[in-house]
């Protein structure tokens with residue numbers, strides 16, 4: 001008999017009932033260091049006092065008004081995002097996939113309205129992930145995600161990761177945009193080279209293509225910059241983001257330049273819940289913390305500390321780990337061939353540290369951005385203990 005909850009997740013055996021800062025608590029009140037943040041969502045950790053206060057205060061005022069009416073917190077959040085980024089305009093969504101879908105629609109609309117409707121194809125990266133809508137799975141068509149869901153949306157050309165020659169060869173007169181995650185999350189915490197990103201910018205200019213970035217996972221301070229593309233000096237036209245912007249409250253956003261967004265006129269897009277006052281209150285509270293002086297510098301410093309810890313782990317257990325990767329607090333360790341990252345993660349959970357898998361056999365480490373060095377040390381110690389335990393299971 002099917003479970004009451006549609007069984008589309010291969011869940012871990014843990015049940016959490018409470019969170020506080022970098023810690024999660026199960027139903028027996030056992031404490032865990034959260035090195036996962038729900039896939040990078042809880043940017044300010046669990047129940048950050050400023051986010052809780054903002055949400056509670058807004059809950060007593062008004063929960064929902066449609067996008068047809070103004071709300072001061074929506075205007076405030078949009079203006080702050082514009083000021084803090086490359087963008088001229090913002091649309092709020094409830095999730096990352098919705099934000100990404102809008103980026104796709106905006107891309108097609110731009111060229112159609114510019115009298116070039118033949119330019120509709122988007123070049124995407126192998127091992128990318130953009131969400132679970134039909135558009136998003138068509139752009140990043142992994143076998144297990146697309147099987148049985150066809151026909152997929154037409155118009156995507158997938159090229160190998162970080163391969164400039166392949167990218168150039170894939171461009172045709174029908175190409176409208178290059179879409180990439182500046183740091184691939186689900187694909188295994190993979191960074192593009194600076195040379196590759198420079199080439200993306202050159203090719204986009206030469207062929208009049210939009211640069212459409214998916215920063216749902218890498219954005220909002222995760223890598224130690226407001227957006228990860230800033231590390232590369234890349235100037236995007238469209239960016240989708242979500243996760244960290246709401247620190248756990250469902251909130252996403254599609255940001256764009258005036259040029260890319262200029263044909264998104266009244267009636268061309270919409271949402272019922274996007275931009276609701278509860279989400280806007282939390283988003284503003286998140287920015288209060290994130291845009292404060294030294295926040296990003298501190299994330300970078302914590303990232304360095306975490307990297308040293310993970311490099312030490314990989315060096316101490318060469319039979320388990322072959323590589324450390326990442327930037328800021330978006331990190332991971334790749335497991336050796338033959339080591340099942342998920343089984344190793346099970347042992348980490350039992351030890352009291354919550355990591356999660358990523359592609360390429362990686363153990364993903366995404367702590368809250370507000371973590372201290374001492375808390376990083378605690379999590380790393382638990383990863384060492386778990387690795388030692390796991391070693392015993394190898395003959």
Ligand code: PLP
Pocket residue numbers: 039094095096097098100129130131132181185186214215216217218242243
């Ligand atoms: N894009 C990227 C890069 C992601 O990592 C994710 C989620 O993991 C998404 C899009 C989809 O976001 P959501 O699950 O909020 O729809």
